[in-house]
Amino acid sequence: MDPFILYIGNKNYSSWSFRPWMALTGCGIPFEERLIPFDFDAGNPKFKDISPTGRVPVLHHGSLRVWESLSIIEYAAEIFPDAGLWPTDSGDRAMARSISMEMLSGFRALRGACPMNMRREVRPIDLPEGVADDVARIETIWRDMRRRSGGPFLFGAFSAADAMYAPVVNRFRVYDLVRQAETLDYMQAMENQPAWIAWRDAALAETWIVPEDEA
Structure with missing residues (x-):
């Protein structure tokens, strides 16, 4: 092949x-x-x-x-x-695709105000309208999926749905956007995932600079 x-x-x-x-x-x-x-x-x-x-x-x-x-x-x-990109259960697969499509098409306020930046120091910013609503919706998705599956990831084992939300984990962390224990627990599980660590380490080693309002 x-x-x-x-x-x-x-x-x-x-x-x-x-x-x-x-x-x-x-x-x-x-x-x-x-x-x-x-x-x-x-x-x-x-x-x-x-x-x-x-x-x-x-x-x-x-x-x-x-x-x-x-x-x-x-x-x-x-x-x-x-x-194992998608869950084995058909209902779980449908939900995983639904929340992945929601990430694809939504949360524009969060994505516009808080670009992904692995090297950014943790620092809050003044948030424009709509960001808090996006954050609340994402926290609800993460909480509901993990409570249903038992975690540690959205559908138990790591899947494509987690990968679709991986940049949000960075955004929540570096812009200091969340406080809920369940949210932070999921973020830690993602940040401990070997693929995440490999990407982060490579990102930290890069030298290219893009101004924050263009990333």
């Missing part, structure tokens, strides 16, 4: 790259990583050579190009059905 080649952006900033990378790595799916930094004013012109959208992430598998984080995860789940 042709190898998976996953093109990503800066690990310190690229939340959408983080999601499929975390999913594939956390579930033991082999792939070759190729990082192209967005250290130009308009990202990086090289993105147009490897992605139909001119953006990352994008997965190359032979002649196939798969873009968008959740599509990459879904494709990987089809090719590696036993990797």
